[in-house]
Amino acid sequence: xxxxxxxxxxxxxxxxxxxxxxxxxxxxxxxxxxxxxxxxxxxxxxxxxxxxxxxxxxxxxxxxxxxxxxxxxxxxxxxxxxxxxxxxxxxxxxxxxxxxxxxxxxxxxxxxxxxxxxxxxxxxx
Amino acid sequence: xxxxxxxxxxxxxxxxxxxxxxxxxxxxxxxxxxxxxxxxxxxxxxxxxxxxxxxxxxxxxxxxxxxxxxxxxxxxxxxxxxxxxxxxxxxxxxxxxxxxxxxxxxxxxxxxxxxxxxxxxxxxxxxxxxxxxxxxxxxxxxxxxxxxxxxxxxxxxxxxxxxxxxxxxxxxxxxxxxxxxxxxxxxxxxxxxxxxxxxxxxxxxxxxxxxxxxxxxxxxxxxxxxxxxxxxxxxxxxxxxxxxxxxxxxxxxxxxxxxxxxxxxxxxxxxxxxxxxxxxxxxxxxxxxxxxxxxxxxxxxxxxxxxxxxxxxxxxxxxxxxxxxxxxxxxxxxxxxxxxxxxxxxxxxxxxxxxxxxxxxxxxxxxxxxxxxxxxxxxxxxxxxxxxxxxxxxxxxxxxxxxxxxxxxxxxxxxxxxxxxxxxxxxxxxxxxxxxxxxxxxxxxxxxxxxxxxxxxxxxxxxxxxxxxxxxxxxxxxxxxxxxxxxxxxxxxxxxxxxxxxxxxxxxxxxxxxxxxxxxxxxxxxxxxxxxxxxxxxxxxxxxxxxxxxxxxxxxxxxxxxxxxxxxxxxxxxxxxxxxxxxxxxxxxxxxxxxxxxxxxxxxxxxxxx
Numbered sequence: 003x004x005x006x007x008x009x010x011x012x013x014x015x016x017x018x019x020x021x022x023x024x025x026x027x028x029x030x031x032x033x034x035x036x037x038x039x040x041x042x043x044x045x046x047x048x049x050x051x052x053x054x055x056x057x058x059x060x061x062x063x064x065x066x067x068x069x070x071x072x073x074x075x076x077x078x079x080x081x082x083x084x085x086x087x088x089x090x091x092x093x094x095x096x097x098x099x100x101x102x103x104x105x106x107x108x109x110x111x112x113x114x115x116x117x118x119x120x121x122x123x124x125x126x127x
Numbered sequence: 128x129x130x131x132x133x134x135x136x137x138x139x140x141x142x143x144x145x146x147x148x149x150x151x152x153x154x155x156x157x158x159x160x161x162x163x164x165x166x167x168x169x170x171x172x173x174x175x176x177x178x179x180x181x182x183x184x185x186x187x188x189x190x191x192x193x194x195x196x197x198x199x200x201x202x203x204x205x206x207x208x209x210x211x212x213x214x215x216x217x218x219x220x221x222x223x224x225x226x227x228x229x230x231x232x233x234x235x236x237x238x239x240x241x242x243x244x245x246x247x248x249x250x251x252x253x254x255x256x257x258x259x260x261x262x263x264x265x266x267x268x269x270x271x272x273x274x275x276x277x278x279x280x281x282x283x284x285x286x287x288x289x290x291x292x293x294x295x296x297x298x299x300x301x302x303x304x305x306x307x308x309x310x311x312x313x314x315x316x317x318x319x320x321x322x323x324x325x326x327x328x329x330x331x332x333x334x335x336x337x338x339x340x341x342x343x344x345x346x347x348x349x350x351x352x353x354x355x356x357x358x359x360x361x362x363x364x365x366x367x368x369x370x371x372x373x374x375x376x377x378x379x380x381x382x383x384x385x386x387x388x389x390x391x392x393x394x395x396x397x398x399x400x401x402x403x404x405x406x407x408x409x410x411x412x413x414x415x416x417x418x419x420x421x422x423x424x425x426x427x428x429x430x431x432x433x434x435x436x437x438x439x440x441x442x443x444x445x446x447x448x449x450x451x452x453x454x455x456x457x458x459x460x461x462x463x464x465x466x467x468x469x470x471x472x473x474x475x476x477x478x479x480x481x482x483x484x485x486x487x488x489x490x491x492x493x494x495x496x497x498x499x500x501x502x503x504x505x506x507x508x509x510x511x512x513x514x515x516x517x518x519x520x521x522x523x524x525x526x527x528x529x530x531x532x533x534x535x536x537x538x539x540x541x542x543x544x545x546x547x548x549x550x551x552x553x554x555x556x557x558x559x560x561x562x563x564x565x566x567x568x569x570x571x572x573x574x575x576x577x578x579x580x581x582x583x584x585x586x587x588x589x590x591x592x593x594x595x596x597x598x599x600x601x602x603x604x605x606x607x608x609x610x611x612x613x614x615x616x617x618x619x620x621x622x623x624x625x626x627x628x629x630x631x632x633x634x635x636x637x638x639x640x641x642x643x644x645x646x647x648x649x650x651x652x653x654x655x656x657x658x659x660x661x662x663x664x665x666x667x668x669x670x671x672x673x674x675x676x677x678x679x680x681x682x683x684x685x686x687x688x689x690x691x692x693x694x695x696x697x698x699x700x701x702x703x704x705x706x707x708x709x710x711x712x713x714x715x716x717x718x719x720x721x722x723x724x725x726x727x728x729x730x731x732x733x734x735x736x737x
Contacts, residue, residue: 004479011687012519012547019528021395022543034687058682085514096726106518107525111533 005120007031007048009065010083011057018084019052022110028117036060040068047073050117052081055091063091066098079120083108143314157375159304162292173213173284177266178252180205185280189219205282213291214262215283219270222277239281240265243379255286261573262286264446327353372695396493399477404428405447413493414656416470435462440474445474445489469500502680512678516559516692520552540736555690562694564676565625569701576622576705580615582728583648583655590624591646596632603638606645613650614728618706626702627657629695630722634661642719654708654725662719671712675700 010016013034017026020030031048033039037059043051051069055062064119067078084091095101104113186199205212216239217229222241232613240256243263254265265283293300326349390397397415398406409424417424417433424432429442437460444456457473471494477487521604527545587609595605634644642662649656664685673679677695678685705711708726715721 012523012686014523014552015519015526018523018548021421022526022530034684035682043175058680058687085518086509088511107522109735110529 003027003029004050004117005029005031005046005048005115006052007033007039007043009036009051009057009062009064011035011054015054017027017099019110019113022114023117026114027118036062036065036068039065040072043069044073047076048078050079050081050120052083052113055082055084055122063094066101067094070098077119081113083114136329139317143318147314151307153302154310155307158244160309160467162289166287166289166292173264173286173551174253177264177282177284181252181266181268181280185270186280189270189278213285213287215258215265217280220279220281227278230324239283242281256283258283258285263290267313319376323349323352327356372659393526395495398424398491398493400491402488402491404442406432406487415571416493430533435460441472442491444472445491457712468495468497470494471496480667494535509677513563516678517556517692520556520559523552524549524556551690555692559692559694561625562692563631563696565702566694567621569698569705576619578617578619581618581620581623582615583613583618583657584609584611586620586624587627587646587648587657590627590631594628594635595644599632599635602636602640602642605642606643608645610649610651612646612657615708616726616728618726622702626699626724627659629699630659630724631671633695634659634663634720634722636691637661637686638663638719650728654727657724657726659722659724660715660719661719662715665714665718666712666720675710676710703721 004021004027006024008016008106009018009032010019011034016032020032023030029057031042031046033042035057036053037071039053040060041052053062053065060068062082062084066082069076069080080098081104082091082095083104083106085106092103097102102116104116149684157600184205205217216229218239220226226239229239240258242254242256252267254267256263256265263285265281267282268280270280272277289297296636359642390408390410393410396416397408397410398413399408401407405426405428406424407426409421414421414424419432428446430439433439433442437458441456441458455473455475457471459469459471462468462470469490472490473494475490475492477490479487527548531542531545532588556688588607591605591607631644631646638644638661643660645658645660645661647658664683667681667683670681674681674696676693680691680693700710702725703724706726708724710724713721713723
């Protein structure tokens with residue numbers, strides 16, 4: 003079972019996403035901010051990390067930067083859900099590499115499709 | 128050789144004399160005819176009056192005429208006709224001219240001319256005689272007496288001559304005399320006044336034409352006058368030239384000083400480089416930026432005085448007279464000594480306006496763009512925040528509606544959960560949009576404040592009841608304590624209600640189960656004081672200022688687990704400040720927060736203004 007870690011400070015988002023992804027057969031963990039997420043994934047590495055950008059304590063991009071720094075061999079996909087990927091965020095994300103942006107409002111269908119496609123590619127490779 | 132100038136002068140003078148004589152004669156003749164006319168008129172008048180009077184007197188009985196008490200009356204009557212000085216005599220005579228009674232005689236010693244009336248075949252009642260060496264006119268009339276004898280009244284008056292005329296009209300005589308003389312006098316004076324100018328003209332023409340006059344007629348006086356006049360003219364011209372030069376210098380100096388003042392007073396840094404890149408002009412703002420004096424900059428290249436490598440590198444491109452040195456360019460940098468600042472450096476070639484091929488160096492401006500950058504950054508952050516706050520509830524709405532759409536066999540519990548979530552998010556979105564709009568409008572000054580005199584008791588009670596009964600704080604206790612009579616204040620009801628609502632909503636949101644929300648209002652001399660208290664999670668000391676910043680929300684879990692946008696308090700503060708008030712926050716004893724609002728009453732506003 004593929005593991006998905008959702009990071010968002012909105013409890014409703016986590017709730018609906020978790021439900022949808024669990025229905026698709028994914029195992030879902032959640033965190034309410036970047037700091038908690040970083041600590042959690044060091045213990046249990048996910049296959050996909052889906053994170054919001056604006057969060058307390060540590061925002062989503064900083065989380066990704068810290069992941070790159072502290073988990074250099076990470077192979078899992080980073081999905082960033084954002085209102086509008088501004089230039090500044092894009093610049094920072096480019097340096098991290100292997101990041102997918104999903105613009106809000108996020109479509110669950112799209113997200114599920116994205117994950118399926120990703121895992122399929124992995125299988126082929 | 129004929130001296131035309133001299134001839135023309137004499138001719139002119141001759142004409143002037145003739146003309147003035149003609150005028151004098153004309154005036155004299157006019158005066159003569161006028162006098163003659165007046166004298167004839169007087170004579171005619173005398174004849175008429177004399178005839179009437181003599182007939183009148185002849186009707187009066189003789190014995191009445193000679194009465195002593197009537198004498199004065201008759202005398203007056205006789206003399207008034209032509210003035211006392213002209214009356215000669217009045218007597219009663221027989222038909223052969225013998226004087227029977229001498230009634231009145233001006234000069235008693237003179238003998239009245241004898242005249243035999245009966246032998247006069249002309250039968251005229253007017254005769255002309257000579258009496259006392261002067262001509263007289265005598266009026267005769269037969270006395271209308273009862274007696275059979277013929278008796279006649281003889282009344283005589285002197286005829287006035289030129290001497291009498293002039294004696295009687297002295298003023299007129301003098302005026303006529305002066306008028307006759309005036310042209311002659313005028314001609315004489317004019318001649319005298321113009322004489323030196325004629326002489327000067329003669330002298331100038333002599334020297335211009337280089338003509339030789341036979342025996343110089345210009346004497347030392349004219350020469351001296353001309354010389355002095357020329358010298359005076361030269362002096363005046365020199366003075367004017369000097370004054371013009373002085374004025375031009377003053378104007379130039381003033382313009383220069385004014386330009387200098389403009390440069391020095393300019394709020395941004397200014398630097399002028401010559402073709403070789405040496406500084407020729409600086410101003411105070413620039414010197415302040417680099418903490419240097421003008422003498423340390425003037426005459427040097429940027430590498431000699433500027434510590435900022437970026438600036439030196441940028442300006443070095445323009446330290447040349449080649450065409451590349453005459454372009455414009457701009458760069459921004461952060462000064463080493465002012466890390467929070469952003470400076471924009473621009474270079475512009477200077478050209479002389481009237482000779483645009485003539486380069487006059489380069490103008491370098493140093494403009495502080497910090498505020499602009501901060502504003503830009505703030506705007507960008509605001510847009511990012513708004514975007515996030517709007518899209519987050521949309522995100523939830525989208526996900527839930529998608530989930531409902533896709534799954535036909537959703538459980539009832541999920542449906543209820545979805546519907547509630549959708550409803551909550553819609554409300555959240557609506558609140559956000561309203562708060563955003565109000566805030567933006569207030570800040571842009573677009574909100575039309577509709578102030579009315581409002582009794583805050585009612586407004587506060589109403590707002591409190593709405594919130595307390597809304598069901599938001601089911602497990603909370605609500606307390607209201609408003610002073611009975613509060614002085615009405617001028618507020619915008621709608622806006623003020625939003626502010627109170629936001630504070631009450633926060634008091635509920637950030638509270639704990641079984642907690643308390645209270646609202647109290649009282650009045651001081653200058654202000655209405657409103658206090659909203661809660662027994663909730665409280666606010667950390669270092670966040671008490673930040674909570675009034677737009678979109679700020681604490682990172683604390685206790686805050687984050689509760690929905691919010693971070694706009695409620697900033698909006699409340701803006702509204703209160705708009706109403707001449709302020710809001711402060713402090714910790715409530717035993718936990719929670721106290722928000723105190725002070726709205727100045729009119730006396731307070733007045734005091735503050737004074």
